[in-house]
Amino acid sequence: MELSNLGKFPINGSPWEIADYLECFDAWCISKNVRDDKIPANFITTIGLDAYSLVKTLALPDKPISLSYVKIRELLINHFHVTTFETRERAHFNKLVLTPNQRIRDFILQL
Template sequence: MPAEMEPLDVNSTARDVEDYLERFDIWCLTKSDMDDKKLTAYFLHFVGKEAYTLIKNLVYPESPIDISYNELKKKVLQHFKPINFVAAERARFNMLTRSHSHS
């Protein structure tokens, strides 16, 4: 039987979270009798206490166990992926434009 996974670090980067979810998907492939409810239960078990609390807040008012693994995965990824703000993009563009005009 494969060893359990380490808990998901809630201070991880988006890339680290993607890697964790990929490894969890691979771990699930080693299980033959995996239905959606078990998949969700294993995921919520493996992520650990801090990540479980985060997930619980992300899906409130629903209970995490009542949501499919794919939906939980989507919510977790949305939480960790950075959002591009228009002002930040505009500032970056202006900085690049100025640096090219001064060269």
Template sequence: MESCNLENLNIHASAREVEYYREPFEIWCITRKGLDEERKTAYFLTVIGKDAYSLLKNMAFPDSPISLSYESLKTLLLKHLQPANFETAERAKFHSLTRGECQPVCDFILQLQTQVSRCNFGNQLQTQLRDRLIAGII
């Protein structure tokens, strides 16, 4: 089977960078027919590299990383790398965004969408985007 060609996971990366790392891995997994959860976990543990594997091994103790699901490993990594006040800080950044004097509206909308993806607004996402768009343009 063709191997997944990802760089090693940087264990000093931000939670956001880990998200950007895992997305191509999950896309790669989708392209592999018949890839069960156990093999997905095994591939993930193989491609992340020695440092990330050691980190997961320590966080999973007393369990072995291979005994956990891919989703559990992903959650362990994200919780470890994500600062406790991450969501609040990202929401504050979102609420402070305003459109620059010469900034095209489409660029401001893209800036809002990029920032809101870090905020976890849940079912309030569209309302928050609409309100910030209006407030940021006025």
């Protein structure tokens, strides 16, 4: 199995990096004529231990090897997908600063 060009799974990557990795893996499977029933096993052995632990957690109570590649892919995409609401809330939280004349109670209510 020659997956060295694919690189390491971006466990801390952005949703776009995850999507790019999955697209590259799909292309690799097509180029090597990997049977559909063998794709999950190839993917699990390719992504490494850290990413496997994540997939295992997302797949609970099932074992990752028992899932289809489509399901594993869906779990990963949904996990790394950040909604705009979450992004907006994070930005609001990160901009909060306690002003000199502001009571702590009022500051906490802003959170």
